[in-house]
Amino acid sequence: MPATTRTVTDLTSTTKDGIGASPLRPDGTLKVTGEFAYSSDMWMEDMLWGATLRSPHPHAEILSIDITEALKVPGVEAVLTHEDVPGAKRYGLEFEDQPVLAYGKVRYKGEPVAIVAADHPETARRAMERVRVDYRVLEPITDSRRAAMDPQCPLVHEPGTIPDHPEYNQRGNRLRHQPIRTGDFTTGDPDAALEALRARADVIVADAYEVGMQDQAFLGPESGMAVPAEDGGVDLYVATQWLHVDQRQIAPALDLPQDKVRITLAGVGGAFGAREDLSMQIHACMLALHTRKPVKIVYNREESFYGHVHRHPAKMRYEHGALADGTLLYATAEVIVDGGAYASATPAVVGVASSLGLGPYEIPHARVDAYGVYTNNPPCGAMRGFGAVQACFAYESQMDRLADALGMHPVDLRVKNSMAQGSRIITGQEIDMPLPMADMLRQARDLPLPPDREDLPDPADSRTLPGGVAGTTRGEGVVRGIGYGVGLKNLCFSEGFDDYSTARVRLEVAGGEPVVLVHTAAAEVGQGLVTVKGQIARTELGVEKVVIAPADTGVGSAGSSSASRQSYMTGGAVRTACHAVRDEVYALARGRGHIPEGVGDDDLTLTGGKIVSRARGALVSLADLLDDGTVVEETREYHHRPTEMLDPTLGQGSSHTQFGMCVHRAVVDVDVELGLVKVIALDAVQDVGKILHPLQLIGQIQGGSTQGLGLALMEEIQVGDGQIRNPSFTDYLIPTILDTPPMRIEVLEHPDPHSPYGLRGAGEPPTLSSTPAVVAAVRAATGRALTHAPVRPEDIVGIPL
């Protein structure tokens, strides 16, 4: 018996660095030495630089494009326009409505019109200056409410050019209108029903709310390299969130079969939704195929603001009626999200904004209308929180206002109306997993508070005050406020979408020890999925050494690294493939006589690199079993349970796979005279079902909380007349380390019976609840209504601008 064989008492021990542990991330060393190859780091000896000429107008007819002078610039090897698109002229995530290169019209400022390949980025820039485009400028459609409601509003897209989706209630510029009706709103005259409910309510609160256009502001710009291949195809190295959906859109545009567009994930410098849509992918491939040379494209920061979709800005109207004891009676909501010029993920965002539009509260009578519209504003699509963020700001603001009107503590009002396991959201879908919302709210309220200002060692230390070392106050005019927020988020894709994932797992012996190779196409965007995949393989196969193969299209789709879904879906696929490998290993061992008669697979485990019988101890080591070079490899898909479309009339249907929840408590100090805010603490309670990697999990929750803090206090793409006014990190502010407070995170583990290990997606829920919590705290400090996120200094001091 080999000396390494453990005794039976080891049987309950888990493999080192399995799930629940916090092993170091496998890409960590390369990331701290500067050697990790991000998409913008790609380099080849004979490569060209690609660049994109973009529309200066939000809405214009293209009369002509003349590339003659551009081609004359020394060092320029290609200048391409829509005429050079080899295949399909339009692409898109949900609707194929976005031109690869504009033809006929441009519909937003920054829309790609021509692309250039040259020997140096500066050469490419000079060539672009010499492309002559004649435009006839048109009036842009920029008011999303008008686009949604005014039948006379001009159309952004010509009739008949947009795919017909009757289930989305399309009309005019409306991409989708999703109504939801419950209780008394389902029958008879809805206006009469509302009047009757108002008459029954003891307290009614109503207001209009806005959420600004937020930028994902990942640090790694859109970039990648396309390399022409001998077989007429192309190899693309790119930072993306979903390799196969890129491939699905790129290949038709290039008029290539799917398998001739091979995509490998390059290092991704953050994503947060912005990489779910294509940016430079087709352009780089076109230039590479045209010039027969590798082409690298790297956006700069200004171009990045034009080059990806943003969080939909929302205009919302809410009304809640409650009884005197705080019991919610009814609510109405109108949510208009501005999709901008092209659809991107707007229909799905409407599906979330409507179904989760009133949040995690028991409300017997609900009327919600969510609209997604086309305008000539910058296109909007996926961003962490995906439609639920906007609604959460409004419904949580309403809950605070209602608590105030009733004289209740905001937590007490939320607890009184909280959903729980067995509740039904307004779509009729039952929450069939634990949802300890009331306990989470109480826990958040009872967390220790930071010390009062007067108890600090130096209360006048400017570093602890709003305005920081600018020294704008020594404490005068500074008021503390506390606020709460809670949000409900769908996890995984919804509304009938089968966003399966695929994993290939291989077990073999190398260098005398068993090694597992895990291969998926799932995008590691920073979240740490590479670590989690290894942990799952170790746990399931009892093997310590795991190698994670690069993500590419050589294996089946993993779905998107979005919707908080990869631990669930790709984690589920890796686990399923591991189980198939395990079963194959057992069969192999059985065939080779290592497993005694009468010992069933149920009695076996893979532990410590061995097949172990619960009753009889170690039977054979994997090193011995596979030492003849046998390779056990299995590929499996994992699907979550099916979901349903919402019906287009009453908005009913079990549209979501899983629900996640986070509760935040924010403590802020506000300089009420200058309108400056310092967040003192931003603490959270989140239920994740099962903690896979404690360290990475906390990092996800803190990172998501901080993005919500940014939306609460500083982040808004300023759009006027269809133009982005602040496309830089000088003018678009994201939280720095000075803006970000200590964040205490309490994690609960109530397993979801439907998911692998009982886990719940964790990345998005904190991004919902932190924004309303911070704004509520500022509201508490100032007494102002604060209906716009982000809160601006002029809102705090009450100067209408």
Added chain:
Amino acid sequence: MRVNINVNGEDVTADNVWPGESLLYVLRERLGLPGSKNACEQGECGSCTVYLDDVTVCSCMVAAGQAEGRAVRTVEGLAEGPGKGGDRPLGAVQQAFIEAGAVQCGFCTPGLLVQTDDLLNRTVDAGHGIPTDSEIREALAGNLCRCTGYEKILDAVHLAASRRADTDTAGSPA
């Protein structure tokens, strides 16, 4: 034009440099050192931070010609001991960032590592003790991170500072 720079202790030459190129571009595209990152290229995010003659700068804001004849140290030069890149033992700051969970997407990491190294040089290594949270926040205020919310970065700086303090004590004469 030709630019001569001492990068990470080695004299190197870049030829055919267009005068409008930044030090960052020359490092990344001409000298094979892409560790310094191109997140904003306007001096706002700190991801391209390098030492220029022992002072940390945003290398995107330094024209390549300004680095002529000067010494530059990048993230690739932070690892300790002989060898190349990841083959060498990591420095205390690098190791601490991995262990503390301060690395997610990692795009801000090279700049933060250089800036943290500079902070520890000025504090713990200069005998001024482990920096406080307020000092760390001030020192890293020019380095944007979009993934972590900075809490793990603070943990990493504390971890690295305590280890460097231990090393300094162990290495000092009794």
